[in-house]
Amino acid sequence: MTDDPVISFRNVVQDFKRDDGGIVRALDNLTFDIGRHEFVAVLGPSGCGKSTLLRLLAGLVFPTAGSVEIFGLKVTEPRDEIGIVFQKPTLLPWFNVLDNVTFPMRHKYGRVTQTEKDRARELLDLVELGQFTGAGIDQLSGGMQQRVAIARALLLDPDILLMDEPFSALDALTREEMSFELLRIWTEKPKTVLFITHSIPEAVLLADRIIVMSPRPGAVREILDVRVPRPRSLASLSDPNFNDLANHIRASLFSRRAA
Amino acid sequence: MTLQTTSAPASSAAAPPEVTIPAKPAPARLPALLNRFAPLLAFVGLLILWEGGCRLFKVPAFLLPPPSAIISGAQEIAWPLWLGHAWATIRVALMGYIVAVIVSIPLAIALSSSKLLSRTLYPIIVVVHSMPIVAVAPIIVVTLGASDLPRVVITFLITFFPIVVTTTAGLLATPEELVELSRSLRASRFREIVHIRLPFALPYIFSALKIATTLSVVGAVVAEFVAAEKGLGYMIMFSTSFFKINHSFASLAILVVVSLTFFQTMVLLQKWLAPWSLPRSER
Numbered sequence: 059m060t061d062d063p064v065i066s067f068r069n070v071v072q073d074f075k076r077d078d079g080g081i082v083r084a085l086d087n088l089t090f091d092i093g094r095h096e097f098v099a100v101l102g103p104s105g106c107g108k109s110t111l112l113r114l115l116a117g118l119v120f121p122t123a124g125s126v127e128i129f130g131l132k133v134t135e136p137r138d139e140i141g142i143v144f145q146k147p148t149l150l151p152w153f154n155v156l157d158n159v160t161f162p163m164r165h166k167y168g169r170v171t172q173t174e175k176d177r178a179r180e181l182l183d184l185v186e187l188g189q190f191t192g193a194g195i196d197q198l199s200g201g202m203q204q205r206v207a208i209a210r211a212l213l214l215d216p217d218i219l220l221m222d223e224p225f226s227a228l229d230a231l232t233r234e235e236m237s238f239e240l241l242r243i244w245t246e247k248p249k250t251v252l253f254i255t256h257s258i259p260e261a262v263l264l265a266d267r268i269i270v271m272s273p274r275p276g277a278v279r280e281i282l283d284v285r286v287p288r289p290r291s292l293a294s295l296s297d298p299n300f301n302d303l304a305n306h307i308r309a310s311l312f313s314r315r316a317a
Numbered sequence: 318m319t320l321q322t323t324s325a326p327a328s329s330a331a332a333p334p335e336v337t338i339p340a341k342p343a344p345a346r347l348p349a350l351l352n353r354f355a356p357l358l359a360f361v362g363l364l365i366l367w368e369g370g371c372r373l374f375k376v377p378a379f380l381l382p383p384p385s386a387i388i389s390g391a392q393e394i395a396w397p398l399w400l401g402h403a404w405a406t407i408r409v410a411l412m413g414y415i416v417a418v419i420v421s422i423p424l425a426i427a428l429s430s431s432k433l434l435s436r437t438l439y440p441i442i443v444v445v446h447s448m449p450i451v452a453v454a455p456i457i458v459v460t461l462g463a464s465d466l467p468r469v470v471i472t473f474l475i476t477f478f479p480i481v482v483t484t485t486a487g488l489l490a491t492p493e494e495l496v497e498l499s500r501s502l503r504a505s506r507f508r509e510i511v512h513i514r515l516p517f518a519l520p521y522i523f524s525a526l527k528i529a530t531t532l533s534v535v536g537a538v539v540a541e542f543v544a545a546e547k548g549l550g551y552m553i554m555f556s557t558s559f560f561k562i563n564h565s566f567a568s569l570a571i572l573v574v575v576s577l578t579f580f581q582t583m584v585l586l587q588k589w590l591a592p593w594s595l596p597r598s599e600r
Contacts, residue, residue: 113497116497116501117501118497118500118501135503136500136501136502136503140501142497142498142501144494144497144498145494146492146494148492148494148495148498150495150513150516151593151594152516152519152591152593152594161512162498162502164512165498165499165502165504165508165512165513166502166503166504168508194593195593196593196597
């Protein structure tokens with residue numbers, strides 16, 4: 059294994075045309091690297107272009123200037139190395155749990171092989187839904203649906219997992235539980251993760267590094283190493299480093315408003 | 318949810334959660350019965366009121382016949398004859414309906430797929446729909462001659478619009494994330510429509526198909542008013558001109574039954590083909 063970055067943003071600028079013809083700058087001069095199997099959280103207020111950053115990586119939008127690279131190759135179209143988990147589970151209500159997990163295979167190649175079905179079952183075991191393979195989507199709670207969405211994102215065994223505020227639609231208790239679940243899944247299936255969130259504790263608990271962004275236009279304010287030892291657990295929440303870092307980020311995010 | 322629930326056996330997991338309110342201990346019998354039969358009672362009550370009113374105020378039967386006179390009037394005509402009239406109307410309604418579905422759904426896919434097509438075709442569709450069908454019907458009959466063709470066209474014209482508009486809305490209501498998922502997988506546009514957009518539009522499509530059932534019967538009747546020698550609409554025109562109002566009412570009653578049956582068929586079809594598109598209480 060080399061130390062070449064898996065993901066690199068080089069002076070990325072993203073402008074959007076407004077309906078009235080004006081131009082809005084969503085992202086301004088973003089530069090950072092993400093290494094193999096690194097868990098990076100992107101933290102920032104709404105409107106700082108966090109989701110745009112994710113869509114750039116997914117090859118769904120392309121930068122106005124600068125470049126986005128995966129494994130040293132410029133992203134020019136959606137790539138197989140990517141799995142995405144969205145804010146909402148966005149499952150297909152006419153399929154059961156298993157068919158939802160195998161959907162990317164069906165959708166991309168038109169058929170699902172037995173190998174993929176077995177793999178989907180393994181993934182459902184991994185997200186602790188092994189006994190719900192035949193269940194309908196509407197029989198699952200919000201947290202369970204998001205687990206299905208995580209299993210679906212892992213089906214094609216991507217190197218990179220993009221997560222767009224995946225737990226923000228869940229209630230507080232489920233959200234905390236899902237954070238620990240994600241850590242466990244990530245330990246069992248190491249991936250390079252880009253995790254977008256607006257929750258400071260969530261970012262600190264999960265990530266190796268945190269990219270703190272400032273809004274309008276979205277720019278990197280600072281990139282912080284999280285020095286809370288792994289494996290992380292409930293005890294990590296009372297680690298002094300945890301609180302120091304959380305407080306530092308809070309101060310950093312609110313500094314402009316206070317000044 | 319908690320992790321513990323995941324250890325529950327799959328069978329109990331597959332069982333739908335309880336949606337009905339737990340029954341109260343010893344519910345009162347009469348209110349429960351009343352609750353169940355209220356719609357039927359109201360309907361029968363209305364018929365009795367109608368019958369009683371006609372007799373009490375001695376309303377002439379050629380103005381408003383009581384239900385009893387409608388039933389006896391209906392029996393003056395042999396049932397194969399009724400069946401023939403009913404079938405003539407049903408056939409036109411069905412043909413118009415099927416043509417409308419076959420044209421409207423691909424049209425909706427086209428409208429939802431391309432802004433240019435949408436901008437070009439949508440105004441034309443609106444203009445066509447804005448023409449009062451009763452006003453256009455005689456013109457269509459002159460143009461297309463006296464056959465089933467003009468009748469089917471008239472039925473089509475009144476039926477297709479809600480299907481196009483509602484299906485288009487449904488196709489555009491797909492969650493944006495799923496479209497992004499599709500694009501991130503580099504799936505074809507065709508699969509995006511077939512795997513994601515069309516199924517997601519099914520609740521919309523079925524609403525449209527249900528509305529269209531009754532409209533297709535309206536279309537068939539309007540067409541018969543203009544030019545026909547058979548059909549329930551024709552029967553109404555024919556019998557009113559001879560003051561056989563009880564025959565008109567009998568035709569009307571059969572039309573209502575046809576419409577309701579047609580509607581109910583679509584309701585059942587939705588339950589059968591896409592139960593997930595219905596709220597749990599209606600499955």
